[in-house]
Amino acid sequence: MERAEIESKLTDLLVDELGLERDNIAMEASFEEDLEVDSLGVVELLMALEDNFGVKIPDEEAEQIQTVGQAVDLVEAKINS
Amino acid sequence: MSRVALVTGGSRGIGRAVALHLARSGHDVAVNYAANAAAADAVVDEITAVGGTAKAFRADVGDVEAVTTMFDAVAEDLGPVAVLVNNAGITRDDLLLRMSPEAWDEVLTTNLRSVYACTKKALRAMLRAKWGRIISVGSVSGISGNPGQANYAASKAGVIGFTKSVAREVGSRGITANVVAPGFIETDMTAELGSEVADAVVERITLGRLGRPEEVASAVGYLASDEASYITGQTIVVDGGMAL
Numbered sequence: 001m002e003r004a005e006i007e008s009k010l011t012d013l014l015v016d017e018l019g020l021e022r023d024n025i026a027m028e029a030s031f032e033e034d035l036e037v038d039s040l041g042v043v044e045l046l047m048a049l050e051d052n053f054g055v056k057i058p059d060e061e062a063e064q065i066q067t068v069g070q071a072v073d074l075v076e077a078k079i080n081s
Numbered sequence: 082m083s084r085v086a087l088v089t090g091g092s093r094g095i096g097r098a099v100a101l102h103l104a105r106s107g108h109d110v111a112v113n114y115a116a117n118a119a120a121a122d123a124v125v126d127e128i129t130a131v132g133g134t135a136k137a138f139r140a141d142v143g144d145v146e147a148v149t150t151m152f153d154a155v156a157e158d159l160g161p162v163a164v165l166v167n168n169a170g171i172t173r174d175d176l177l178l179r180m181s182p183e184a185w186d187e188v189l190t191t192n193l194r195s196v197y198a199c200t201k202k203a204l205r206a207m208l209r210a211k212w213g214r215i216i217s218v219g220s221v222s223g224i225s226g227n228p229g230q231a232n233y234a235a236s237k238a239g240v241i242g243f244t245k246s247v248a249r250e251v252g253s254r255g256i257t258a259n260v261v262a263p264g265f266i267e268t269d270m271t272a273e274l275g276s277e278v279a280d281a282v283v284e285r286i287t288l289g290r291l292g293r294p295e296e297v298a299s300a301v302g303y304l305a306s307d308e309a310s311y312i313t314g315q316t317i318v319v320d321g322g323m324a325l
Binding site for chain 1: 205208209250251253254
């Protein structure tokens with residue numbers, strides 16, 4: 001899958017699942033600081049990523065994700081591995 | 082679409098009564114059991130005989146991997162769990178001075194580790210649905226203590242602390258977590274008491290009798306319903322007025 005496609009799908013998920021404003025979602029945006037997603041929200045997002053992209057994200061790797069870009073990186077790595 | 086309820090230890094006693102009650106109120110019921118397949122199948126048969134939907138699932142709920150496998154199977158066969166009843170529980174009574182490490186570990190694993198394992202798995206689907214009911218069976222023993230039950234009481238008191246914490250974590254997603262704490266109920270667990278002890282126990286009960294499993298099941302049923310949507314982190318004591 002192309003990175004651009006992952007970014008687009010991830011953005012859709014953030015808008016649909018977490019109710020975020022599409023304009024606020026930049027790759028450098030931090031989930032907790034910039035987007036004000038609470039820690040439960042990050043867990044929910046990762047579960048949605050697993051479901052939507054058919055990947056498995058172990059807890060230790062999930063804990064490292066702080067920005068939108070890092071989430072895209074992780075999904076890209078999982079899909080292409 | 083019916084909601085799916087999973088009752089751990091649903092083959093006998095309070096668990097059986099809960100499974101039957103939830104089936105009557107329209108849930109599809111996953112009846113978990115550890116060893117007694119015949120008893121679990123009997124509960125399933127009783128539910129399906131009157132047009133309900135139920136299936137038995139074997140798993141030692143103290144084992145995290147077995148719990149994962151069970152939840153996957155339930156999701157496959159019945160659907161995502163909307164109502165989780167953590168009922169599985171055992172006793173290994175002894176005075177603390179004589180209590181073996183094994184007796185301690187077995188009770189804490191079956192009674193409390195199971196609650197951690199099952200609730201963690203159940204939350205996934207509940208978060209997605211933004212609706213869930215986590216109901217764990219406690220005990221008056223865990224609230225007031227009971228000689229010979231340091232392990233059991235610890236596990237049941239632990240269920241209360243666990244429930245309050247989880248309630249706070251997931252409340253924003255429409256998921257409630259509560260405890261039903263039974264007193265002395267007519268089941269296999271209390272059948273071994275012996276008449277002298279039983280009489281002494283009944284003396285302390287305001288309503289003057291042991292409880293019936295159905296009377297605990299109806300409290301669970303209430304908490305599982307939409308009517309209980311503003312109740313979370315609570316413990317409902319169903320003990321005939323013993324621990325007042």
